[in-house]
Amino acid sequence: MGSSVALVALAAFFWGVSGGIGGILMADGWDAFVVSFYRGAVGLLFVLGWLVLRPHGSGLASGRLWFWSAVAGLGVAGNFTFYFLSIAEGSVAVAATLMYCAPVFVYLVSFTLRLEKPTAAKWVAIALVMLGIVLLTRIHDIGAGSVTMVGLGAGLLAGLCYAIFIFGFKYAAPHGSPQAILVIAFAVLVLLLAWPGDDEQRLSVLGAPDWPLFAALGVLGAGLSFVLYVTGLKHTTPALASIVAMVEPVTASLFGIVVLNEYLAGSQIFGMGLVLITVTALSVHSSAGRWRGARG
Template identity: 75%
Template sequence: MVRDSPAPMGLISSDKMVSLSTTFVVLAALCWGLSGGIGGILTAQGWDPVVVSFYRGAIGFFFVLGWLALRPRGSGLASRRLWFWSAIAGVGVAGNFAFYFVSIAEGSVAVAVTLMYCAPVFVYLVSFTLKLERPTLFKWAAIAMVLLGVVLLTGIYEIGAGDVTPIAAGAGLLSGLSYAVFIFGFKYAAPHGSPQAILVIAFAVLTALLFWLGDPDQTVAVLKTPSWPLFVALGVVGAGLSFIFYIVGLKHTAPAVASIVAMVEPVTASLFGVVVLNESLALLQIFGMGLILVTVTALSVYSSAQYKPLTTKPLAE
């Protein structure tokens, strides 16, 4: 369809919109990266990772609730399918947050965020099982490369010699698996309502679930601790603004571009861990991390070029 307005003006407007949308995606990834570092500080202070995750999600809930109040049209809240799939997404994001911070507490920010970044691999494996995606040689090769990267990053090839504990590695991979559950939940909820409605339900489920699982004494103690500004910052940056930025940004950003700029998250989180938390990685671990990040990004770009992808964040997420 040809617009009535002059082509150059339309082109400029379109270019500016794409640039602004990409900026929003970068900001979201940056916020998620910083949230890993903030979570690392809080867990190092002795706070329960589940309690940390609860406050991240609870504060995020009020942000998306406000977004829904401002944009209520087409919410789809009367749809049972919206509620069902959004609840599944909520369970997924709850597991993602909690296992991510457990991995950080037991290991390091860099390892945790990289293992979480393996989520697209889990998405593909589930898609293969449910016959939603057709397996190809490229996809299997990419999955094999990611697994090799995990082996190098965690050091499991040298039993007892690696710096990454089994709990840290397992929790990191479970955070990625939980993230894959969130992706599927969001994907199947999307046709039945607005993104903000999905996020409100998902974050409500997350808040209720993590409140129930968390340490009640610590949950109350947060309200009186000198560290409360960090909890607020974590919720605002790690769940409030970041999810809204990503949703808005994806409207005019190609999935392939979004997959690439999402690399800002693990890079930011890793740099935070090295600079602020004095974490370090061996050379083989750095190589394994790079192998995972480059392969997963290539896999997501390939997927977006072939299909309407499941592997990019639907808030991505």
């Protein structure tokens, strides 16, 4: 159990660092779509190697595997792109925290589809998350200039897309191996992100001085991190994984403050804490309930 938790924590740490690397690249003038494309492309090479090394039980002959993996690919493509757009329009700390709101979207979709029963406690938790977002983004203070409405919307959409990835991966899992699902998902991502953005800039990456950062972004933010996360999740309870996942926004925030010289006001730090604690509590409560139901 201890080593599995460490793998999940390391994956979350790498995801946090990847947000900072993306921030550096965009500060150097690279387009958010180009950054997202290379994160997915390098990740695809990594998980493809994983599939070649462990091809057994891939499930690649299953149509359902391909369908749900493609849905997961749509989700991860949107997640990467909107996350970096949010960073470009605000900060790494704000973007990472907004993306961490994904469980709230899962709840709202579950309420709409009647998969989850709404309760007063859940609505209060969602309201607290919304209050935290207001404090974090400072949208109540027009002159604060902490994050634009585009940055706010992109950050929330990154969380929504991450929720789509979770649903896609969950429904694909019974039909094949994690490495096969990730290969299909990242292939869909690369195809989707091959046309938007600056084609000339995308080609120039290979000969640019920043190419090691693109490589690190792909390995840490998509390749190695997903392998570590999926491996660690096999022997980690969902509730514990939800808590450990807080490493990502905390790491991203510290990276932004220490390396990128980003600044957060006291109210923003309070709002961030409110979002992280409430979302983690929501995730733990939901995971614990499903865990008890599964055992019953």
